Amino acid sequence: MRQPPLRLDPHSAARRQPTTVTGYQKATSLFLTWCASHSVTISCAVQLDDLLVEWKNTASVSRTQFAYAISAAEMACPHVKKQLQRSHSVLRDWEIVQTPQHHLAMSTPATLLIAVVFGLMGESRLGAGLVIQQACGLRPNELLQLKREDVTLPEQLQFSSPTISIISLGVKAGTKVKRPQVSLLCSLRHPVASLCLRLLVLSTPPGCLLLPSIVLLKFQRALKEVCERLRLPPFTPHSPRAGFASECMLAGMYFISIREAGRWKADSSLRVYLDTIAVAAQQAALATQNWTEVILDIKDNFLLTYPWWPGCPVSQSRPVMQKLQDVVRS
Template sequence: MIRPPALRPAPVSLARRHPSTVINYRRCLLLFLKWCDYHGVSFSTPWQLDDLLVEWQVTNQATKSQFAAALAAAELGSPTCKGQLNWARTVLKDWEITSVISHHIPMPKQLAILIAFGLAVRGRGRLGAGVIFQQAKGLRPSELLSLLPEHITLPEQQHFGNSPAAVISLGVKTGTKLKRAQAVTVSEQSNPLALFLLRELVESTPKGVPMIASITLPQYQKELRIVCEKLGLPPLTPHSPRAGFATDQIISGRDFVSVREEGSWLSDSSLRIYLDQVAVAGQSASEAIGKHNLLIKELTTHCRSLSRLATKPFPFALPAPQEVPAAAATVM
């Protein structure tokens, strides 16, 4: 008797992945399963699953990210299928080769402050504070969204020496692209605003709860798009703060190697992808700053005076927990 692929991952496999990743996998896999149910088709072998995944993508016009997530979810839920979904993997690989790369417009420090206050006005104060912190240290979006308060050691919590900097551990649960433990520091001298907001986030977040609570990567992208449209800014992405960090550091005179080390880029080429856009994309960022120059100056001046910066502009109240839909809870 042929046993159909289970599509139910082991709990330990889910535990090592970020919750937002699991939610995205579940959502995209549900799209595929609903399509199968609508057309009255089923699968009992990896080869049938492979065919149906491609058929679903073609007939339902699933996006590349949806297709990739559904494929990854299928392999996660049924590890015996891994390495046997060859057609779907080939389609995804060809798609990545032929797709036009959209380079990320860098978000310089001044623009990050404007975006942060725009997010705060929309009630996304935690995400706004996260944007400033991400831009200051060049974090990847996934690293920012997975930060827990216990990953942060504030200066006053350190019992070794008299360090004026906070230490942030990255990828504690989910790992990092470098496949090793990483840490960055935020000091009062170099990034006073980032340290101030980081302290506020840590002190207002219970242990075990992400500091940028209830925000997934697609939601981060959506919030940025809305703020950019309202302010008449070029389309920024969750990687724009990281690109802005690299751009700011190189323009300030820092050497390439030290910027790569601090931003934990995997290779020279991965960092150059950001820096090669400085001349063109940087012009777009400069034009964006020019449109709101007076407002940015006022916000920057206000933010430098940390004693007068109240937490009101950044509402850090945690959102109410949302229940997972019953249909989604049955999958994975």
């Protein structure tokens, strides 16, 4: 088998998201470490194919790591493409037999409740971002990568409704049509999210992220902590997006409209959320039933009660209900 290149070609790397390249590198490192520990050398594509499967079966790797290792091998050595047939077959079988882990849908009431607790814990910007994410159906990384220049407020537009804000989600890597994807936020339908977006933009310096110093791992940990404090289901950073899809369906939106608004690549990806719509609605109601009074107070007085961040054009003028403060202090 031909030797792999000395280094990754920068154009090949540019076609992929940085997180994907990092995943390739980590999976490749694990595989090569395993090969070295077993004193194995790779001489042909067939041997590489068999070793990948053996590594998967003996090293307890995840499905994602296995998929990354296959893709990394094919990217580094294009001549082995279509020769790793056994690895691809095993990966397809794994995807079929693995029970999918559905993200719990985060409803608007649950989002507002969690956002306020984020604020009380000193993560006010993250709380505001959570509200925007749920209203627009953003992916976690899309939210965390937003900069001030990515948002166009209604008054900055010359050809749109005075109630619409445009969120540019950047150029999609790896496609020929290199146009930014956009998400629209209507202040009539989502007044709280529109307010949060406006205040984030107005209080963020040019060229800076709307949610500085927030990475996905920190987002995950903060959300897990809040859910435990409030005794809510184990929501994940993808739960707001699932909640967006569920609420759109319950509002009577057509499937194609939901898919376009949420920018899902395939029908099957969206159906993962919508096929469990009844369960999602029940879970949302049960999750917040102990916080109904608090949530109503937050919805009616969000501008006054939200613990806004330093430098925000507005400030908190009325404390949230004592019940919620006690949870944060506990």
